[in-house]
Amino acid sequence: MIRGLRAVAAAAALAVSGANFASGASAEILRFEDLDGWADDDHQAALSVFLETCADLKSPDWAPICSLAQSQPNARTFFELFFRPVLIGGEAPALFTGYFEPELNGALRPSARFRFPLYRKPPELQDGVQWNSRAEIENEGLLSDRGLEIAWVDDPVEVFFLQIQGSGRVRLPDGSALRVGYGGANGHKYRSIGAELVRRGIYERHQVSAQVIRNWVRRNPEAGRELLQHNPSYVFFREVGHVPAEKGPLGAMNRSITTLRTVAVDPAYTPLGAPVWIEKGGRGPLRRLMIAQDTGSAIKGAQRADIFFGTGDEAGRDAGRVRDPGRMVVLLPIEQAFDLVPEG
Incomplete structure (x- = not known):
């Protein structure tokens, strides 16, 4: 499943659209006592991440709250005083997945090793x-010898998964790293190659994961190339040079995102920049306050979320195992919450 193309332009969607609720999504105001594990979370960590993007929230409901947040109040008291938990579209369990920032091996010049x-x-x-499909781009060499290359890496499968994640780091031979971000796409819809492996009878649905796909493509290079081209979508990149190495990649708000504190959401239901309480079940359950700072093309619906797991292979393995139910609750400014769910 695609984990979302991180579209920088999504920052305009900073308010819940009433039209979406009118078309069927329910909304219910809860109490903080209703949030499982609320008292045990590190609210200060969540407040620090909230401060990364709250200055970009220009709505009258948000501006005074952001101003107060910058004065470094007691974090738990701050959230409980100025927000109300709102369960949006909670008739069915949430679906949580994970995403991460890949790290690839590469170079700024092509070589026998770095060819892709x-x-x-x-x-x-x-x-x-x-524009042209993935197969047309690759088979006809439509991008070759045009000076469009940013870097060359050593594995075409990792290029494919980098395109799915939308951003990543290229580790260069001298030990430094080049960061790349989403720079555009060819306009074709994503097609799941995992679902295609199931359709062909190669794997059962429960067996498919990103690592299983990687291994199969590497064992079957010709058939693997054809499998990857089953997905016609093709993503282009841009160099991201102004983000410090210790910071996370840029999310949809054009700010760095934070491991296990940033969540990608559907901004039609959840305002970007809003705190979101996560109750994720499954293996490795999570009860944590995160901040909605990202979006994804596969993240659609009021109870759909993608959790950012960090950078590198271990983060990728952790993210790839997540496909869990649960519940997500949006923290909205008090007036906005009661406008959405009038008292009485």
Whole structure:
């Protein structure tokens, strides 16, 4: 499943759309005592992440709250005084998945080892216009020898998964790293290659994971190339040079995101920048206050969320295991909460 193309332009969606609720999503105001594990969380950690993006929230409901947050109040008291927990679309369990920032091995010049390029968007590709498919791009060499290469890496499978994540780091031979972010796409819809492996009878649905796909493609290079081309979507990158190495990649609000404190949501239901209480079940349950700082093309619906697990292979393994039920509750400013769910 695609973990979302992190679209920088999504920052405009900072308010819940009433039209979506009118079309069927319910909303219920809860008490903080109703949130399982609320008292045990590190609210200060959540407040620090909230401060990363709250200055970008220009709505009259949010501006005074952000101003107060910058004065470093007691974090738990701050959230309990100025927000109300709102359960939106809670008739069915939430679906939680995970995403991460890949780290690839690469170089700034091609070589026998580093043969697979990461490309910038070609100038003729217009936003919102469908261009050539992945198979056409790769088989016809449409991007070759045009000076569009940012770097070259050593594994085409990792290029594919980098495109799914939308951002990552390229570890260079001298030990430094080049960061790349989402730079555009060819306009084709994503097709799941995991689902295609199931359709072909190669695996059962419960067996498919990102690592299983990687291993199968590497064992079957010709068939693997054809399998990857089953997904016609192709993502281009841009260099991201202004984010410190210790910070996370840029999310949809064009700010760095934070391991296990940032969640990607559907901004039609959850305002970007809002605190979100997560109750994730399954293996490795989570009860934690996170901040909605990202989006994803597969993250659709009021109870759908993608949790950021960090950078590198271990984070990728952890993220790839997550497909769990639970509940997510949005913390909204008090007036906004009661406008959405009038008392009485």
